[in-house]
Amino acid sequence: MEDETPTLAVEDLKTHFFTKLGVAEAVNGVSFTVKKGEVVGLVGESGSGKSVTGFSIIGLVDHPGRVVEGKILFKGEDLAQADDDRMRSLRGRRIAMIFQDPMMTLNPVLRIDTQMIEAVQAHEQVSEKEARETARDALVQVGIPSPDERLKSYPHQFSGGMRQRVAIATALLHKPDLIIADEPTTALDVTIQGQILHEVQKLCRETGMSLIWITHDLSVVAGLADRICVMYAGQIVERGEISDVLDHPLHPYTNGLIGSVPSHNRRGQPLAQIPGMTPSLLNLPEGCAFHPRCPRADGACFVQPQVTEPAKLGHEVRCVHPHLEQA
Amino acid sequence: MAEPLIELRDVSKRFVKTLDLAEKIVNLAGGSLREEVVHAVDQVNLYVDEGEVVGLVGESGCGKSTLGRVIAGIHAASDGALFYRGTDVTGLSPEEAKEWGLDVQMIFQDPMSSLNPRMRVRDIIGEAPVVHGIIKAGEMDDYVDDMLLRVGLDPLFKRRYPHQFSGGQRQRIGIARALAVRPGFLVCDEAIAALDVSIQAQVINLFSDLREDLNLTYLFISHDLGVVEHLSDRVVIMYLGRVVESAPTEELFDKPNHPYTTALLAEVPRIENRGRKFMPIKGEIPSPIDPPSGCHFHPRCPHAMPRCQAEQPVLREIAPGRFSACHLNNEA
Numbered sequence: 001m002e003d004e005t006p007t008l009a010v011e012d013l014k015t016h017f018f019t020k021l022g023v024a025e026a027v028n029g030v031s032f033t034v035k036k037g038e039v040v041g042l043v044g045e046s047g048s049g050k051s052v053t054g055f056s057i058i059g060l061v062d063h064p065g066r067v068v069e070g071k072i073l074f075k076g077e078d079l080a081q082a083d084d085d086r087m088r089s090l091r092g093r094r095i096a097m098i099f100q101d102p103m104m105t106l107n108p109v110l111r112i113d114t115q116m117i118e119a120v121q122a123h124e125q126v127s128e129k130e131a132r133e134t135a136r137d138a139l140v141q142v143g144i145p146s147p148d149e150r151l152k153s154y155p156h157q158f159s160g161g162m163r164q165r166v167a168i169a170t171a172l173l174h175k176p177d178l179i180i181a182d183e184p185t186t187a188l189d190v191t192i193q194g195q196i197l198h199e200v201q202k203l204c205r206e207t208g209m210s211l212i213w214i215t216h217d218l219s220v221v222a223g224l225a226d227r228i229c230v231m232y233a234g235q236i237v238e239r240g241e242i243s244d245v246l247d248h249p250l251h252p253y254t255n256g257l258i259g260s261v262p263s264h265n266r267r268g269q270p271l272a273q274i275p276g277m278t279p280s281l282l283n284l285p286e287g288c289a290f291h292p293r294c295p296r297a298d299g300a301c302f303v304q305p306q307v308t309e310p311a312k313l314g315h316e317v318r319c320v321h322p323h324l325e326q327a
Numbered sequence: 328m329a330e331p332l333i334e335l336r337d338v339s340k341r342f343v344k345t346l347d348l349a350e351k352i353v354n355l356a357g358g359s360l361r362e363e364v365v366h367a368v369d370q371v372n373l374y375v376d377e378g379e380v381v382g383l384v385g386e387s388g389c390g391k392s393t394l395g396r397v398i399a400g401i402h403a404a405s406d407g408a409l410f411y412r413g414t415d416v417t418g419l420s421p422e423e424a425k426e427w428g429l430d431v432q433m434i435f436q437d438p439m440s441s442l443n444p445r446m447r448v449r450d451i452i453g454e455a456p457v458v459h460g461i462i463k464a465g466e467m468d469d470y471v472d473d474m475l476l477r478v479g480l481d482p483l484f485k486r487r488y489p490h491q492f493s494g495g496q497r498q499r500i501g502i503a504r505a506l507a508v509r510p511g512f513l514v515c516d517e518a519i520a521a522l523d524v525s526i527q528a529q530v531i532n533l534f535s536d537l538r539e540d541l542n543l544t545y546l547f548i549s550h551d552l553g554v555v556e557h558l559s560d561r562v563v564i565m566y567l568g569r570v571v572e573s574a575p576t577e578e579l580f581d582k583p584n585h586p587y588t589t590a591l592l593a594e595v596p597r598i599e600n601r602g603r604k605f606m607p608i609k610g611e612i613p614s615p616i617d618p619p620s621g622c623h624f625h626p627r628c629p630h631a632m633p634r635c636q637a638e639q640p641v642l643r644e645i646a647p648g649r650f651s652a653c654h655l656n657n658e659a
């Protein structure tokens with residue numbers, strides 16, 4: 001059964017930014033695992049620490065930030081302790097990240113073929129001709145028409161969604177063990193999105209690739225993920241099997257999130273919105289960070305709530321008054 | 328009837344990729360390499376009435392951003408004309424067009440590349456309103472605070488630089504910057520795609536409020552049909568550079584006419600669908616470098632007939648206010 005080492009086990013990860021205005025605790029005690037071949041959705045409000053969690057795993061946290069605590073076990077090896085050389089040899093080959101902003105992957109002054117061929121040859125000893133073919137096939141995989149002509153273009157000659165697809169194709173090149181996909185399909189229409197999700201799903205099933213899919217789009221994770229983690233203000237507030245969480249959300253934030261999906265509302269009417277705004281990380285409310293916005297908050301919420309499994313095994317929540325009536 | 332605020336007549340935008348030196352040499356040696364032309368926008372007719380919200384939808388790469396840029400005066404059209412309240416403003420720079428009263432702001436798809444990385448958020452948002460005399464220099468801080476609050480950001484953030492924000496926060500800075508100069512017409516290019524739903528809801532509600540308060544007119548580019556349905560009065564569907572259908576929102580979603588629109592509506596992911604099996608795209612994805620003949624959609628259309636390959640269907644009014652470009656409409 002489940003005694004295989006997971007592809008990734010993040011344990012109590014803390015990544016903080018030491019800014020002039022104070023310490024921003026962007027990731028503050030995050031734990032989750034991703035098994036071989038599994039797709040885990042990481043959802044949460046803008047600014048809740050999803051991307052920084054991803055950057056921490058691949059070792060690309062920007063100054064003035066750093067991982068201050070916790071373990072990042074990649075097939076048992078703690079990446080929080082790994083040196084730069086080790087990270088460089090893993091990155092792109094065994095672990096890849098698709099960045100939210102495709103221009104973080106693409107170099108604006110180089111042609112797409114130059115960049116992709118270089119990416120292929122960085123970890124594989126193949127001729128330029130073979131590398132070009134690999135690159136071309138990768139573009140076809142993500143639905144880019146006229147791939148031969150397109151290879152000769154520069155990034156600015158692509159549409160926004162095409163740039164995103166090139167970044168995805170680049171991440172898929174070496175069939176890594178783990179892909180961290182940060183909102184990779186947000187600017188894509190449904191057909192292309194379907195094409196990419198198809199390719200990604202196939203890779204997970206056929207090669208046992210594991211996937212962390214960061215998104216705010218619940219309708220995409222709903223179709224793709226096995227499990228889901230919901231983040232709020234640097235912490236995971238709810239986690240479980242996809243159906244458990246979406247059908248029986250326990251945390252008031254998850255509940256509000258599901259309620260504000262446009263299709264659940266009537267056209268032209270104001271959308272249900274979670275009141276208030278994301279707290280500043282420099283100035284987090286005491287206790288449960290959600291309490292100023294939470295309809296169920298009371299005095300008990302002024303102490304940091306513990307993680308519990310009140311309804312079903314494996315469905316965890318960090319809240320003192322979870323929505324048990326929905327469970 | 329009142330004149331539309333903005334009207335495009337037969338507007339095209341082509342990008343030509345000229346041959347580089349190596350390719351020219353190949354040609355001298357008897358090769359037959361040709362210049363590549365991308366038909367990004369192909370003879371588009373489109374109008375937007377004052378105070379209206381028009382949603383522009385279509386596949387990735389079909390020319391939505393390019394069309395938005397032409398309207399915002401960032402790209403000059405290769406062909407065709409742009410009218411503002413009935414006056415031809417084709418080819419005027421954004422500054423000149425502004426003198427005619429045309430004040431278009433664009434919220435860009437890619438916030439990272441449209442925000443100056445060396446400017447603090449305070450200046451990114453507050454500088455232009457001061458320059459344009461909307462506010463006095465002394466009022467800048469309060470004004471910036473107010474704009475930030477409106478897009479759900481903490482005013483404390485204003486001393487930071489763009490790279491110190493999360494993706495969604497950056498997008499909201501772009502929105503605040505565009506709104507700060509009180510435009511009359513706003514082109515929102517995937518403006519809320521990177522936002523989570525609760526903030527999306529907040530920004531959508533903000534857009535709706537502003538529309539009422541400031542009589543703002545929007546062209547709302549998005550691939551998210553749920554959002555477009557919610558926000559738009561009218562929807563325009565593009566396919567490979569051409570407008571294939573346009574209709575009032577409700578009618579379009581209830582009864583799409585064009586086969587491409589029908590296909591698009593069928594694919595919408597829903598939160599109700601778990602463990603979905605995603606399908607690969609059937610057939611070749613057509614390219615604007617070498618678009619299919621006749622109706623661009625014919626290689627993927629389940630209703631294609633011989634005529635569709637040979638003849639381009641024109642966009643015609645099939646019912647009051649409803650336009651579609653498909654040969655099926657003139658069968659009977």
Ligand SMILES: Nc1ncnc2c1ncn2[C@@H]1O[C@H](COP(=O)(O)OP(=O)(O)OP(=O)(O)O)[C@@H](O)[C@H]1O
Pocket residue numbers: 017019024026044045046047048049050051052053062063064065100216281490491492493494495496521523
């Ligand atoms: N270089 C930095 N300096 C200071 N704070 C930072 C820096 N980078 C990120 N942050 C802060 O860390 C927090 C988490 O950011 P992160 O990018 O992980 O959010 P996210 O969940 O990915 O949000 P989004 O959905 O908007 O992309 C944010 O509040 C952000 O402002």
Ligand SMILES: Nc1ncnc2c1ncn2[C@@H]1O[C@H](COP(=O)(O)OP(=O)(O)OP(=O)(O)O)[C@@H](O)[C@H]1O
Pocket residue numbers: 156157158159160161162187188189342343365366367385386387388389390391392393394436615
């Ligand atoms: N500066 C440019 N030079 C050459 N080709 C370009 C340029 N800008 C856009 N194109 C091409 O024009 C076509 C339409 O691009 P556009 O950015 O308008 O698409 P889009 O509909 O906005 O797509 P997306 O949803 O992916 O953003 C694409 O084939 C693109 O490669």
Ligand code: SF4
Pocket residue numbers: 251252253288289290291292294295296297298300301305318319320321322
């Ligand atoms: S702990 Fe209290 S404030 Fe926090 S989510 Fe639960 S009920 Fe709301």
Ligand code: SF4
Pocket residue numbers: 585586587622623624625626628629630631632635640652653654655
């Ligand atoms: S014109 Fe023909 S190919 Fe094009 S959408 Fe109509 S039926 Fe399909």
Ligand SMILES: [Mg+2]
Pocket residue numbers: 050051052100182493494495
């Ligand atoms: Mg992010």
Ligand SMILES: [Mg+2]
Pocket residue numbers: 159160161391392393436516
């Ligand atoms: Mg675009």
